[in-house]
Amino acid sequence: MGKNLVTAQIRGESRALCLGAVMVVCSAITYYILGTTVLPLYQKSVWTKVSNCHLIEIDIREHEKLEGKKVPQYPCLWVNVSAIGKSAILYHTEETKEKNHQCSYIPENLEDYQEARRDVETIRVRFKERQNFPCYSDPDETEKSVLYRRLYTPQMLLKWLFWPTFMLTGGIFIIMMVKLNQSLSMLAAQR
The missing domain is CATH 1.10.287 (Helix Hairpins)
Known part of the structure; x- marks a missing residue:
């Protein structure tokens, strides 16, 4: 036993x-x-400073509006803001700039053009409602762009x-x- x-x-x-x-x-x-x-x-990621962004211009650009450059076949939201005393391009996240530097926001569903268009329009309306919002900028000012949301945070x-x-x-x-x-x-x- x-x-x-x-x-x-x-x-x-x-x-x-x-x-x-x-x-x-x-x-x-x-x-x-x-x-x-x-x-x-x-x-x-160099965008570490929290700044206050003020909306200057927001536009939905179709592929034909982008000066004949080869771009994806989805609507492109372009957001220009004033941050840290300068005009800057707003990108949704770090990945948005890497995927397409001509778009501030890339819709999630790229297969259905109409759904992507509605998604981009919804985001455009939200930005129009809030003219001032927090964003992330580069404290050294090496980047001429700012981020709406950081993916890689502490x-x-x-x-x-x-x-x-x-x-x-x-x-x-x-x-x-x-x-x-x-x-x-x-x-x-x-x-």
């Missing part, structure tokens, strides 16, 4: 050890992904770091408890 109890205990410890190891590996992978994708994007980094840290700590704790239990089991078996 004692041998069966020791065998069952070893199986339980092995399962717990595997669970702890899986948690540690998952958190390490998450940290790697975080470190190679999100952190560089956060560091690359709060976002904290959110991304919480669960991997929790899993890493939990996995290490499980492994330590299993090892401690194994040591105590060996001491008890020797007596």
